[in-house]
Amino acid sequence: MNQTIAKKEILPPQSKVALFYLALVLAALIWFTPVITLVLTALKDAGDFARNGAFSLPKSIRWANFGEAWETGVKNYFWNSVIVTGFKVPIGIVIESLAAFALTHMHFKWADRIFTYILIGLIVPMQMTLVPLTLLMNALGLIDTLVGLTILYIGFGVPFGVLVMRGFFRTVPVAIIEAARLDGCSWFRIFYRIALPLALPAVVSLCILDGVATWNEFILAQIFLRSDELRTLPLGLVQFSTQFATQYNQLAAAVLIAVVPIVLVFLFFQRYFVAGMGGAVK
Numbered sequence: 001m002n003q004t005i006a007k008k009e010i011l012p013p014q015s016k017v018a019l020f021y022l023a024l025v026l027a028a029l030i031w032f033t034p035v036i037t038l039v040l041t042a043l044k045d046a047g048d049f050a051r052n053g054a055f056s057l058p059k060s061i062r063w064a065n066f067g068e069a070w071e072t073g074v075k076n077y078f079w080n081s082v083i084v085t086g087f088k089v090p091i092g093i094v095i096e097s098l099a100a101f102a103l104t105h106m107h108f109k110w111a112d113r114i115f116t117y118i119l120i121g122l123i124v125p126m127q128m129t130l131v132p133l134t135l136l137m138n139a140l141g142l143i144d145t146l147v148g149l150t151i152l153y154i155g156f157g158v159p160f161g162v163l164v165m166r167g168f169f170r171t172v173p174v175a176i177i178e179a180a181r182l183d184g185c186s187w188f189r190i191f192y193r194i195a196l197p198l199a200l201p202a203v204v205s206l207c208i209l210d211g212v213a214t215w216n217e218f219i220l221a222q223i224f225l226r227s228d229e230l231r232t233l234p235l236g237l238v239q240f241s242t243q244f245a246t247q248y249n250q251l252a253a254a255v256l257i258a259v260v261p262i263v264l265v266f267l268f269f270q271r272y273f274v275a276g277m278g279g280a281v282k
Contacts, residue, residue, distance in 0.1 A: 037054050037055060038252050038255060038256060039252075039256065040054060040055065040056070040057065040058060041054050041248055041249055041252035042065055042066070042249060042252035042253040042255075042256050043058045043061045043062060043063075043065070043249075044058040044059075044062060044065075044249050045058075045060070045062045045065075045249060046247060046248075046249055048060075049248055049249055054248075062249070065249045065250050065252075065253040066253045066256070066257065068250055068253075069250045069251070069253040069254040069257065070254075070257065072250065072254075073236060074233070074236065074237075074254045074257055074258075076229060076231075076236070077231050077232060077233045077235070077236030077237070078233055078257065078258070080146065080230060080231060080232050080233070080236075081214075081215055081232045081233040081234075081258075083146055084146055084149060084150050084153065084214060084232060085211055085214045085215050087150050088150050088153045088154055088157070088210065088214050089207055089210045089211050089214065091150075091154055092153070092154045092157045092158065092161060092206075092210055093161065093203060093206050093207065093210065095154065095158060095161075096157070096158055096161030096162050096164075096165050096206070097161075097165050097191075097196060097199070097203070098191065099118070099158070099162050099165075100161075100162045100164075100165030100166040100168075100169055101165070101169055101191045101195055101196075102187075103115050103162070103166055104166050104169040104170055104172075105169065105172075105174075105177050105190075105195070106187060115162070115166065118158065118159050118162050119159055119162075119163060120159075121156070121158065121159030122159045122160060122163070126156065126219065126220075127219075130223060133152065134223065134224075137152075137224060142224075143224055143226070144224065144225055144226040144227055144230060145230070146230060148224060149220060149221060149224055149225060149232075152220050152224065153214050153217065153220070156220075157210055157213070157214075160209075161206055161210070164202055164205065164206055165199065165202055165203075165206070167202075168199045168201075168202035169195055169199060172194070172195055172198055172199075176194060177190060177194070177195075180194055204269050207265075207269065208265060208266055208269055211262065211265060212262050212266070215233065215234075215258075215261075215262055216234055216262075217232070217234065218234045218235060218238075221234065221235045222235055233258045234258070237251075237254055237255065237258060
């Protein structure tokens with residue numbers, strides 16, 4: 001019996017661990033290949049890129065690509081994205097948290113049905129809403145404004161945010177809420193002083209997800225922004241690549257400028273991410 005088991009274990013445990021880590025390293029290299037190519041391209045001059053391609057090491061590092069890309073137009077697009085993201089994310093999270101808390105702990109009639117209606121927003125494709133939204137935004141005079149774009153982003157982000165926050169608020173013990181009510185706390189005070197601090201991992205997770213989604217959003221920005229000076233960064237990069245189609249080094253530098261802020265935010269808050277997303281599952 002023991003000999004049979006020994007024959008089945010062809011590799012010792014140490015070899016299995018080594019193969020596992022080798023597979024992880026290879027997967028990481030494959031995943032990082034586009035990023036490495038982007039960095040190499042951004043550090044070359046136009047002649048070096050034309051002669052040697054994107055995968056070769058730069059003959060000389062040209063940091064000026066980043067400054068030229070920034071001054072060519074990325075600066076304006078970058079700050080537009082900062083403004084939209086900076087307003088959309090906190091306002092959206094406040095609305096989503098308040099709605100999720102009310103639907104979870106303030107037991108009122110039709111709470112479950114309202115939650116179901118909110119979740120329908122996750123099912124309806126964005127493309128189906130573009131025509132009525134265009135008519136509505138035009139009637140309100142919000143076409144080609146960052147305010148109108150921010151309102152649209154908030155509306156489309158509510159269903160997923162409510163889903164995540166409600167799942168997390170359901171983990172808050174009901175006894176704590178009832179004890180606070182017996183002590184005379186208002187619902188808003190319970191939300192602000194008890195529920196919201198306990199839901200900090202979920203809030204940080206939503207900050208990351210909302211920030212990335214808003215920063216990278218393209219379809220709504222393309223439809224509802226008409227002026228070049230109001231373009232957000234993803235939309236501006238398309239214009240940038242069209243205008244400077246042969247300057248791949250500057251285009252790569254512009255893409256890196258767009259990617260780095262989101263990567264830094266994710267790396268800084270990543271320890272909250274897994275714990276916060278657990279709320280959606282619960």
